[in-house]
Amino acid sequence: MPARTTNTPQPTPLPVLSWPVGVIDASVRAGFPSPAEDHMVKRIDLMEQLIQHPQATFLLRIRGESMRDAGIFDGDVVLVDRAITPGHGQVVVAVIDGEFVCKTLYQRAGRIKLKAANVTFADIVPKEGQTLEIWGVVIAAIKQFRT
Numbered sequence: 001m002p003a004r005t006t007n008t009p010q011p012t013p014l015p016v017l018s019w020p021v022g023v024i025d026a027s028v029r030a031g032f033p034s035p036a037e038d039h040m041v042k043r044i045d046l047m048e049q050l051i052q053h054p055q056a057t058f059l060l061r062i063r064g065e066s067m068r069d070a071g072i073f074d075g076d077v078v079l080v081d082r083a084i085t086p087g088h089g090q091v092v093v094a095v096i097d098g099e100f101v102c103k104t105l106y107q108r109a110g111r112i113k114l115k116a117a118n119v120t121f122a123d124i125v126p127k128e129g130q131t132l133e134i135w136g137v138v139i140a141a142i143k144q145f146r147t
Contacts, residue, residue, distance in 0.1 A: 050140050053083035058136070060093060060100070067091070067102055070117035072141045078102065080136035091117075091138040096124065097131050105134065 051057045062076045070091055072078065080093050088107040093100060094114055103114035103124060112132070114124040126132040 050079060051081070052139075053081050056083035056136075057081045057139070059142075060102075062102055062141075066116040066118050066121040067104075068118050070104065072102065072117070072138075073143070075144075077142040077144075078138045079140040079142070081139045082136040084137040084139070086134045086137050093135045093138060095131075095133045095135050096126070100135070102138065 047054075058080050059077050060080055062072055062078060063074060065074055067073075072091070078093070086092050086105055088105060090105050091102065092105045092114075093102050094105075095101075096114075101114060101124065103116055106113045106115050106123070112126065116123065
């Protein structure tokens with residue numbers, strides 16, 4: 001289990017941009033300079049937007065490529081909420097015999113398995129005597145690009 005800290009992070013509101021009325025293509029073109037400050041409306045706190053249960057939410061760094069087709073890559077950080085009841089089709093963090101894994105939960109007709117989002121990885125089907133605990137539901141993945 002990740003270490004819990006007693007320090008409560010202070011909110012860091014970030015600016016949200018708004019596009020002028022009538023603009024159909026509100027995408028940002030890579031390489032095209034845009035005076036984004038002209039469109040700033042308000043600030044939002046990402047933690048407030050992403051986290052519903054602060055006391056039950058943790059960050060974990062992903063190792064490996066088994067979830068790449070779900071958009072989760074080696075080195076990404078995932079937000080895991082332990083207060084959400086896991087369900088079929090959700091990306092979860094599970095503990096199998098003491099080892100953490102991130103997979104998609106498959107729950108049908110009394111069967112449980114953990115599916116990778118990469119065809120080169122086999123599904124994990126718990127065997128007799130094996131300990132499996134769904135530890136939490138992945139609510140977001142954070143990617144950091146080189147600067």
